[in-house]
Amino acid sequence: MKASFDFAAKSGFGTAIRDSRYAFPALEMVHLVGLGLLLGSILLFNARFFGFGMRRQTLREVAADFAPWTRLALILMVVSGIPMFAAKAGELWREDLAGFTVKMSLIAVGVVFHYSVQIPLAKAENVSRGRIAATVSLVVWFGAAIAGLTLEFL
Amino acid sequence: MLLTFCEWLNETWVSVGIRESQWVYPMLHFAHILANTLMFGTIVFLDLRLIGVGLTRRRVSDVAEQLLPWTWAGWVLMFLSGAFIFTSDPVVYYHSFFFRIKMSLMLLAGVNALLFHFTIYRGVSAWDQGVAPARARMAGAISLVSWIAIVVTGRAVGYFDR
Secondary structure (H helix, E strand, C coil): CHHHHHHHHHCHHHHHHHHCCCHHHHHHHHHHHHHHHHHHHHHHHHHHHCCCCCCCCCHHHHHHHHHHHHHHHHHHHHHHHHHHHHHHHHHHHHHCHHHHHHHHHHHHHHHHHHHHHHHHHHHCCCHHHHHHHHHHHHHHHHHHHHHHHHHHHC | CHHHHHHHHHCCHHHHHHHHCCCHHHHHHHHHHHHHHHHHHHHHHHHHHHHCCCCCCCCHHHHHHHHHHHHHHHHHHHHHHHHHHHHHCHHHHHHCHHHHHHHHHHHHHHHHHHHHHHCHHHHHHHCCCCCCCHHHHHHHHHHHHHHHHHHHHHHHHHHHCC
């Protein structure tokens, strides 16, 4: 794993971002807009299992309504996140490996869980299991967001 | 006058306390960004519906009525956390170029939302399904662009003006 962090940190890509005054802030702005869209769509999807938010629509309808926006948000997050990682890989390895590992693991769990467990539950209109899954999802995604903010602010 | 107020606020115990605390300051930023996901992350879907690119199978009134309570809850959290963040460094924010732009954009977004709700949205029953009229699409676009710009300028304050 150290090799991949080293590779990212020493890549021309990472160096170019570190040398620019505006590149990293610009990437972070895209990341924040993506975060709003991602957590907004995840939150509203999960809320529906508890009868909040878009409660006049069925679970299946809510899943279909938000799916393209969750996907777009994930793309924005990855596209802005990879260069940010490249720029900060060295620092992350030395100072924040634990926080970064927690964040990435939670995101991986969140994505897999969303598409393999939650979407099928929504399509089956399964409220009882859906509520358990929604609770798990909210904890995982907000955990990932808080881990991400920790990397930035602490 | 505004500057005098900011200078006074800067010396109050609340301001000094937040500025010098190790935990309160980052916590306020956490709260502000999470509240933003609640506010921005819900208003965006009404904007997208108005523009005609998202939730197009839903009635506009369905989206508005069901999402706006979330947007308001997010707004209250944003305002409270934002007010405390401002209090921690009022003179710096007063002089910040990006903060001034951000506040102007908030005003624009607010006026746009009020105009929308008290004029064209009154007659929503006539265009509840399908494509919204041009003025409603325009209101959605102004809202979407200004909220994205608010997020962007908000981050710029932290990077370039502090």
